[in-house]
Amino acid sequence: MTDTKTTKRQVNVTSKTSVTVLFAGDSGDGMQLTGTQFANTVAVYGSDLNTFPNFPSEIRAPAGTISGVSGFQMQFGSTAVYTPGAKFDVLIAMNAAALKSNIDKLHHGGIIITDTDGFDAKNLKLSGYGEGNSPLEDGSLQDYTLFEIPVVSLTRAALADTGLSVKNIDRCKNMFILGILYWLYSLPIDTTVKTLQTKFKNKADIADANIKAVQAGYNFGDETDMFAQFGRFEVGPAEMKKGTYRRVTGNEAAAIGLAAASKKAGLKLFLGSYPITPATEILQALANMKKWGVKTFQAEDEIAGVLSSIGASYGGALAATSTSGPGLALKSEALGLAVIMEVPLVVINVQRGGPSTGLPTKPEQSDLFIAMYGRHGDAPVPVIAAYSPVDCFYAAYEAAKIAVEHMTPVICLTDGYLAFSSEPMLIPSPDSLAEVKPVFAKPRNEGDAPYLPYKRDQRGVREWAIPGTKGLEHRIGGLEKANETGNVSHDPLNHQLMTDLRMEKVASIADCIPLQTIDNGPEKGDLLVLGWGSTYGAIKIAVNRAIEAGHSVAHAHLRYLNPFPKNLGEILRNYKKVLIPENNCGQLLLMIRDQFLIDPVAFNKVEGLPFNEMEIEAKITDIVKEL
Amino acid sequence: MTDTLTTLTAKDFTSNQEPKWCAGCGDHAVLQQLKSAMADLGLKTEEVVVVSGIGCSSRLPYYVATYGVHGIHGRALPVASGLKAARPELNVWVATGDGDALSIGGNHYIHTIRRNPDLNVILLNNEIYGLTKGQYSPTSKIGQRTVTSPNGLIDHPINTIALTLGAGGTFVARVTDRDGKFMREIFKRGAEHRGTSLIEIYQNCPIFNDNAFSAFTDRERKADTTLYVEHGQPLVFGKESDKGIRLDGFKPVKVDLNDSSVSKNDLWIHDEGDFNKANILSRFFDDPNASEDFLPRPFGIFYVEDRFTYEDALTAQVEKAQENGEGTLEALLAGNSTWTIK
Numbered sequence: 001m002t003d004t005k006t007t008k009r010q011v012n013v014t015s016k017t018s019v020t021v022l023f024a025g026d027s028g029d030g031m032q033l034t035g036t037q038f039a040n041t042v043a044v045y046g047s048d049l050n051t052f053p054n055f056p057s058e059i060r061a062p063a064g065t066i067s068g069v070s071g072f073q074m075q076f077g078s079t080a081v082y083t084p085g086a087k088f089d090v091l092i093a094m095n096a097a098a099l100k101s102n103i104d105k106l107h108h109g110g111i112i113i114t115d116t117d118g119f120d121a122k123n124l125k126l127s128g129y130g131e132g133n134s135p136l137e138d139g140s141l142q143d144y145t146l147f148e149i150p151v152v153s154l155t156r157a158a159l160a161d162t163g164l165s166v167k168n169i170d171r172c173k174n175m176f177i178l179g180i181l182y183w184l185y186s187l188p189i190d191t192t193v194k195t196l197q198t199k200f201k202n203k204a205d206i207a208d209a210n211i212k213a214v215q216a217g218y219n220f221g222d223e224t225d226m227f228a229q230f231g232r233f234e235v236g237p238a239e240m241k242k243g244t245y246r247r248v249t250g251n252e253a254a255a256i257g258l259a260a261a262s263k264k265a266g267l268k269l270f271l272g273s274y275p276i277t278p279a280t281e282i283l284q285a286l287a288n289m290k291k292w293g294v295k296t297f298q299a300e301d302e303i304a305g306v307l308s309s310i311g312a313s314y315g316g317a318l319a320a321t322s323t324s325g326p327g328l329a330l331k332s333e334a335l336g337l338a339v340i341m342e343v344p345l346v347v348i349n350v351q352r353g354g355p356s357t358g359l360p361t362k363p364e365q366s367d368l369f370i371a372m373y374g375r376h377g378d379a380p381v382p383v384i385a386a387y388s389p390v391d392c393f394y395a396a397y398e399a400a401k402i403a404v405e406h407m408t409p410v411i412c413l414t415d416g417y418l419a420f421s422s423e424p425m426l427i428p429s430p431d432s433l434a435e436v437k438p439v440f441a442k443p444r445n446e447g448d449a450p451y452l453p454y455k456r457d458q459r460g461v462r463e464w465a466i467p468g469t470k471g472l473e474h475r476i477g478g479l480e481k482a483n484e485t486g487n488v489s490h491d492p493l494n495h496q497l498m499t500d501l502r503m504e505k506v507a508s509i510a511d512c513i514p515l516q517t518i519d520n521g522p523e524k525g526d527l528l529v530l531g532w533g534s535t536y537g538a539i540k541i542a543v544n545r546a547i548e549a550g551h552s553v554a555h556a557h558l559r560y561l562n563p564f565p566k567n568l569g570e571i572l573r574n575y576k577k578v579l580i581p582e583n584n585c586g587q588l589l590l591m592i593r594d595q596f597l598i599d600p601v602a603f604n605k606v607e608g609l610p611f612n613e614m615e616i617e618a619k620i621t622d623i624v625k626e627l
Numbered sequence: 628m629t630d631t632l633t634t635l636t637a638k639d640f641t642s643n644q645e646p647k648w649c650a651g652c653g654d655h656a657v658l659q660q661l662k663s664a665m666a667d668l669g670l671k672t673e674e675v676v677v678v679s680g681i682g683c684s685s686r687l688p689y690y691v692a693t694y695g696v697h698g699i700h701g702r703a704l705p706v707a708s709g710l711k712a713a714r715p716e717l718n719v720w721v722a723t724g725d726g727d728a729l730s731i732g733g734n735h736y737i738h739t740i741r742r743n744p745d746l747n748v749i750l751l752n753n754e755i756y757g758l759t760k761g762q763y764s765p766t767s768k769i770g771q772r773t774v775t776s777p778n779g780l781i782d783h784p785i786n787t788i789a790l791t792l793g794a795g796g797t798f799v800a801r802v803t804d805r806d807g808k809f810m811r812e813i814f815k816r817g818a819e820h821r822g823t824s825l826i827e828i829y830q831n832c833p834i835f836n837d838n839a840f841s842a843f844t845d846r847e848r849k850a851d852t853t854l855y856v857e858h859g860q861p862l863v864f865g866k867e868s869d870k871g872i873r874l875d876g877f878k879p880v881k882v883d884l885n886d887s888s889v890s891k892n893d894l895w896i897h898d899e900g901d902f903n904k905a906n907i908l909s910r911f912f913d914d915p916n917a918s919e920d921f922l923p924r925p926f927g928i929f930y931v932e933d934r935f936t937y938e939d940a941l942t943a944q945v946e947k948a949q950e951n952g953e954g955t956l957e958a959l960l961a962g963n964s965t966w967t968i969k
């Protein structure tokens with residue numbers, strides 16, 4: 001194995017606390033795979049990290065063009081990392097289009113590593129630079145550290161004796177680049193070597209060629225003057241909690257969260273769903289969890305997806321559906337049915353840019369209103385939100401717990417940013433997960449009092465009476481039902497009563513959830529930054545910086561959006577001002593103003609991109625200046 | 628512990644809710660035969676779930692003393708599919724109508740039929756929207772005048788049986804609300820069939836579409852306008868059983884058995900397992916009121932196919948995945964690739 005501490009030459013090693021890298025290339029260049037390999041190596045090495053892929057929404061956009069560029073962004077560090085980074089320190093550009101479309105997000109003085117073979121006349125033309133206008137030659141990159149490497153040619157030379165076709169050899173060029181990166185950041189290649197051996201276990205020649213390419217890239221860093229003079233970097237391990245970790249994306253985490261809740265509750269998980277970007281991976285992941293008794297049903301449409309789950313829930317399964325905005329709109333009527341039937345149901349809504357088809361692959365937080373209010377009639381639904389990829393696990397788990405224990409549909413909001421981002425997850429011990437306790441109605445014998453399907457406990461929750469249980473035969477549905485008996489009733493006072501009971505049931509969930517806490521900063525002060533969902537990382541860093549700059553600023557992040565934690569009003573009044581950054585036009589802000597009659601400051605952005613910490617920090621600075 | 632075998636009667640399947648259908652509505656007869664069929668089948672009330680959508684016929688679950696879900700318009704089938712997938716051991720029936728199943732729920736209809744979950748689907752077709760008071764439905768007749776087609780209907784109607792065969796139905800039958808015991812027997816055959824059983828019922832709406840099916844139910848005309856098919860038997864109809872259907876290549880031809888040149892041996896023998904013949908039979912869709920030269924409307928079981936059910940296949944996949952034991956929570960949380968920070 002390669003010794004990454006000593007090199008053949010004496011080179012300068014600079015220590016860094018965090019680095020942001022973008023791997024960018026044509027969608028056929030294997031950038032997602034390369035980035036994932038780098039992320040796995042960093043994770044095993046012990047640094048903290050956060051990754052975010054950026055790929056075209058078309059499956060096969062034209063090669064060499066700007067729209068065909070696929071990127072994998074990641075930040076890793078020896079301190080806690082909350083976001084994939086706002087600007088890059090290093091840009092890997094496999095072709096001209098990859099450089100052109102990303103250079104504006106590279107830090108001044110940042111490193112560019114290019115494959116010069118991707119800057120030939122054809123690539124220059126397709127990228128829009130123009131055939132004779134190579135940015136590598138016109139001096140436009142003089143403010144950056146530019147490494148020009150003929151990657152394809154070097155890979156071909158390194159693998160010349162493998163006997164593989166040129167096409168197969170060229171496919172290894174991304175591994176050559178990866179090798180250079182490992183050298184540059186003083187990282188070992190063995191995690192990747194092991195992965196390649198497993199991945200290509202039936203194709204030894206391909207495995208060997210890829211491994212050889214990584215090694216060749218590494219050696220190239222080690223042996224060439226351009227790198228030797230520049231030196232290497234080192235990002236140390238972060239102070240992570242001790243334990244065993246896995247890397248998860250938000251969608252994977254949500255799927256695991258649902259399955260874990262079903263195991264803990266002693267229920268079978270049923271997911272009725274329909275593929276939709278960016279939520280599809282939840283359905284895919286659960287389709288692979290049959291070993292844990294999970295049943296998935298890819299329905300004919302979004303409506304059938306949620307209704308099949310309502311059927312399964314009536315039958316006693318932990319039932320869920322996964323979707324994104326347009327799908328949630330289609331599910332609205334069915335959610336009303338689940339509200340009036342009072343059966344458990346989890347809806348994981350992975351938000352994307354809207355309205356309509358909108359920006360399918362881009363994140364937004366604009367489904368809060370539809371989650372809260374998007375049903376006809378007075379149809380209250382608990383709403384919770386995840387704040388990080390790992391938190392998608394805990395949010396999905398908690399959504400299932402609330403649904404089962406309060407006999408209600410629950411909407412769990414994540415978004416496309418969390419769905420595709422990944423970070424290390426400390427694997428929890430099964431015992432550390434909260435209990436999930438369904439309350440099933442017990443069988444009855446002849447002579448027992450008749451079963452009352454809508455009789456409630458002190459929390460306003462009815463029992464779960466599942467078919468197959470003797471003596472509990474009952475008929476329920478969308479028509480208003482008489483209190484307790486559940487028989488159809490059009491009585492005016494009964495409708496008032498049942499509407500009130502359903503509202504109270506959801507409101508009283510506030511008694512069962514934790515109080516709101518301050519994530520960071522003083523308990524009382526000048527400014528509270530109130531966030532929800534995927535803005536967590538950016539707000540966290542921005543507030544940290546504001547505190548370091550001596551400002552009286554705090555950060556609170558909401559998990560529970562309906563009902564709000566009982567102490568939220570009190571917290572809001574402990575600050576002179578409240579700032580609410582959201583990737584929508586002010587939806588949480590309206591809810592807060594409505595419930596607490598305060599006047600928060602809005603900070604909204606709907607550009608299909610998450611906030612970066614600089615934007616929020618600037619906003620905080622502006623506000624505290626005025627106070 | 629001993630399990631005493633008690634046989635239930637139709638009365639045991641009667642709920643404490645009074646049916647709210649109009650007097651003379653065909654739904655009453657269907658409900659009665661359904662409850663009798665359930666009793667005949669030896670079902671227990673706790674193992675049966677009746678699922679419905681919205682419409683007059685979709686009120687049916689409230690009147691059966693089993694479990695029941697009255698869902699939303701057009702969407703009984705996905706509710707029933709999810710329930711059956713989660714709980715394959717339950718006996719699940721679906722009550723739906725022509726508007727519910729074939730208009731607003733048309734998408735669910737074709738996809739449920741092709742997946743073939745073991746559901747017994749009773750489609751009460753009255754060729755009208757009753758609950759909303761008399762608008763045309765997807766099975767209403769061309770030219771029919773309704774409150775939303777005052778100048779006569781211009782929508783070509785759906786042929787339920789042909790659609791169901793086209794979608795891959797594995798049990799396809801038709802009866803009328805006047806068929807009494809025959810209807811009950813078809814219900815029982817449908818219930819015993821493993822897979823989706825589609826039973827279309829011509830059901831009279833005395834208020835908004837009275838006599839829609841009188842051509843097939845009138846004592847006087849019935850014998851000449853209907854063809855009750857039976858597996859292994861020749862296609863014979865008519866008051867004196869003196870008319871038959873012969874297949875001339877792919878073309879069905881009406882023949883007179885009084886004609887000495889026609890032999891009963893030449894007639895089409897009904898075969899429930901013959902998909903091609905079932906398709907031809909499904910196209911016997913003439914309106915006896917519209918022309919003299921019509922083919923009789925078939926009733927009974929058009930087609931039966933033995934095909935795996937959705938829930939059986941799903942359960943088999945789960946069992947296969949668990950052949951070395953069900954996954955533990957620890958393994959679920961850990962996944963395939965981990966590292967340890969010490």
